[in-house]
Amino acid sequence: MADLKAPEKKFRPELEGVRAVAALLVAIYHIWIGSVSGGVDVFFIVSGYLITTSLVARMERNGRIDFTENLLGLAKRLFPLAFTVLLTTAILSIFLLPQAAWKQTIAEYFASIFYFQNWQLANSAVNYLAQNNTASPLQHFWALSIQGQFYITWPLIITAVYFLAKRLFKTPVRKTLLAGLLVIFAGSLSYSIHMTSVNQPWAYFDTFARAWEFSLGGIIALLIPYLRFPKIVSWLIGWVGLAVICLTGLLLPVSTVFPGYAALLPTTGVIFIILAAENSGNFSVQQLLSTKLLQYLGSISYGFYLWHWPLLTFYYAYFQTEAVSLLSGLGIMSLAFLLSAISIKVIEAPVRNLNVRQSKGRITKVLAALMVPALVAGLSWNAFVQAGANEVYAVEDYPGAGAVKGTIIPAEDVEPLPSPLTAEVDLPVFYGDKECSSYGKSSEVKSCSYGVTENPSAVIALVGGSHSGHWFPALEAIAEELQLQIDVYIKDACRFTTDDLGGALTSACMEWNEKVEEQLLEDPPDLLFTTANVQEEGFVPAGYIERWENFDGVTEIFAVRDNPKMPKDIPLCIEKTPGECSAPRDDMLSSEVPWENTEGLPGNVSFADLSDYFCDAEVCHAIVGNVLVYRDRHHLTTLYSETLGPVLKPYLEEALGK
Numbered sequence: 001m002a003d004l005k006a007p008e009k010k011f012r013p014e015l016e017g018v019r020a021v022a023a024l025l026v027a028i029y030h031i032w033i034g035s036v037s038g039g040v041d042v043f044f045i046v047s048g049y050l051i052t053t054s055l056v057a058r059m060e061r062n063g064r065i066d067f068t069e070n071l072l073g074l075a076k077r078l079f080p081l082a083f084t085v086l087l088t089t090a091i092l093s094i095f096l097l098p099q100a101a102w103k104q105t106i107a108e109y110f111a112s113i114f115y116f117q118n119w120q121l122a123n124s125a126v127n128y129l130a131q132n133n134t135a136s137p138l139q140h141f142w143a144l145s146i147q148g149q150f151y152i153t154w155p156l157i158i159t160a161v162y163f164l165a166k167r168l169f170k171t172p173v174r175k176t177l178l179a180g181l182l183v184i185f186a187g188s189l190s191y192s193i194h195m196t197s198v199n200q201p202w203a204y205f206d207t208f209a210r211a212w213e214f215s216l217g218g219i220i221a222l223l224i225p226y227l228r229f230p231k232i233v234s235w236l237i238g239w240v241g242l243a244v245i246c247l248t249g250l251l252l253p254v255s256t257v258f259p260g261y262a263a264l265l266p267t268t269g270v271i272f273i274i275l276a277a278e279n280s281g282n283f284s285v286q287q288l289l290s291t292k293l294l295q296y297l298g299s300i301s302y303g304f305y306l307w308h309w310p311l312l313t314f315y316y317a318y319f320q321t322e323a324v325s326l327l328s329g330l331g332i333m334s335l336a337f338l339l340s341a342i343s344i345k346v347i348e349a350p351v352r353n354l355n356v357r358q359s360k361g362r363i364t365k366v367l368a369a370l371m372v373p374a375l376v377a378g379l380s381w382n383a384f385v386q387a388g389a390n391e392v393y394a395v396e397d398y399p400g401a402g403a404v405k406g407t408i409i410p411a412e413d414v415e416p417l418p419s420p421l422t423a424e425v426d427l428p429v430f431y432g433d434k435e436c437s438s439y440g441k442s443s444e445v446k447s448c449s450y451g452v453t454e455n456p457s458a459v460i461a462l463v464g465g466s467h468s469g470h471w472f473p474a475l476e477a478i479a480e481e482l483q484l485q486i487d488v489y490i491k492d493a494c495r496f497t498t499d500d501l502g503g504a505l506t507s508a509c510m511e512w513n514e515k516v517e518e519q520l521l522e523d524p525p526d527l528l529f530t531t532a533n534v535q536e537e538g539f540v541p542a543g544y545i546e547r548w549e550n551f552d553g554v555t556e557i558f559a560v561r562d563n564p565k566m567p568k569d570i571p572l573c574i575e576k577t578p579g580e581c582s583a584p585r586d587d588m589l590s591s592e593v594p595w596e597n598t599e600g601l602p603g604n605v606s607f608a609d610l611s612d613y614f615c616d617a618e619v620c621h622a623i624v625g626n627v628l629v630y631r632d633r634h635h636l637t638t639l640y641s642e643t644l645g646p647v648l649k650p651y652l653e654e655a656l657g658k
Helices: 013-033 039-062 067-096 099-113 117-126 141-169 173-205 211-226 231-251 261-279 285-289 292-299 301-319 326-352 360-389 472-482 507-522 542-549 570-576 638-643 645-657
Strands: 448-451 458-464 484-491 527-531 556-560 605-608
Touching: 013 039, 013 231, 013 261, 013 285, 013 292, 013 301, 013 326, 039 141, 039 173, 039 211, 039 231, 039 261, 067 099, 067 141, 067 301, 067 326, 067 360, 099 117, 099 141, 099 360, 099 570, 117 141, 117 173, 141 173, 141 211, 173 211, 173 261, 211 261, 231 261, 231 285, 261 285, 292 301, 301 326, 326 360, 448 472, 458 472, 458 507, 472 484, 472 638, 472 645, 484 507, 527 645, 542 556, 556 645, 605 645, 638 645
Parallel strands: 458 484, 458 527, 527 556, 556 605
Antiparallel strands: 448 484
């Protein structure tokens, strides 16, 4: 059986030009449009085309792929610039970013070093506790992480296909590889379409949902000898391809619909350009893409991509703005080009020019010399943050809620706690145990017991989402005094209700609700602690009432009024503009007390309104009694919740007395 023609390994100037265009689009959309261009998808398919062509040629020439040489070859092209940018970004982040952003940036720093940034961001995208994260100066490394994973797996796939074709199936090698790439393309695209429809934030960063783009590049590499069109057709599809690439970001909301079938648009544009180059003529897109300017820009596009994003995020942080003027944007792009050109010439080129076969030891030492400082910097930075988490303070200086009624006078001239550096991680203790709360799409009921677990006077079930969960430290603070056992039934982004609140709650949440109710009815606690309303709303939702009614005659419900949702991320605000973090009470809270504005409440419910411990008559505060109230916009810090324990105590005693 005849095999496919071998793809010709040659320099393709149009692809260098396409890289330049894609890099420019990425920067332009990031800087001025504030959206995503689809340029990353262009990089993926170009990478798939080039690496498949290269590996197939190497396999046929040598009969094998030397994985050590291949990895060193990749590392000497990728690592010098990547680690230079990472180290520089880490240093500048310490000076330019607020401390509240350090923990997230450090996590992404190490994820970038080890090429799993895409999975880090995928987890953050669907993790309720991480949804207040801002764009870090390293977020763009997600695309490089996917490419790195592809570069590692592709030689393995091609080697496996060659082995199967020659030793097992006795089939033509390139046809077998084409079949394998078609299977990867179909499987990955189907998965991508499905995941984009059910969980787009995760799919956007999912390697498996992006693999079809690389395989499509490989398919074109194998079929290119057979895909030649008349000049007029080539001329037309070339310009159409470039137009499609340039306009994708305007035609589609890339950040919310990719990478499913919508990503076929920019990838098709690249394919058109590749095909058009096989028979190009005068005034063709290939002539434009092959100009010296675009060729040079393409040669430094990797560095430009690496530099432009941290420069942009540092611009936002330094000037405390969310918009970039035309002149400033041009300045950012110019500086990115300059840094790219310099770092490539000074750092990358000397390493890239080393021969892998002849200089393995030298390349390894050079790469280690680049990696070690980056690792040491990251570890030192992380150690500093961890040390800051162990804050030591005099309790009497931080009364928190105890200062509201004037019974305790807070100390003057002390910094509020928790500090912005540690506020984000100031979580209730049960979050440290994955077996104690339910996450994401899981409807499994998980529960742990805290407080006095042997012969308690009363058992309290803390039920609901994170807005129930952040009352846990308050309950724990008085558990010993009241001899309470606290059973935690928490699922983030969920409420204890029969209604999905207009689609705001997931099906997994509603299933979890049913299971929790069934479990609590079988073994009722003495008191079920939950929230009474949804933040600023001045009524009790009907779904809450229905759920409570099912416990009438079984156990007492204790419902606390939900706390305000502030307009700003409080730890960030305290660092940047500490005098502007409060908000008008009338904007944050309804003047109506929810249960006084709702009919049909069952008789087994006790209520507590502690709004005066968040707001005075005029404003809602970010700091009370020297304690930071919120760890983001609307979740209480553990320390402030602890200070609410004594305030909560009489309400609980009355409810338990019933």
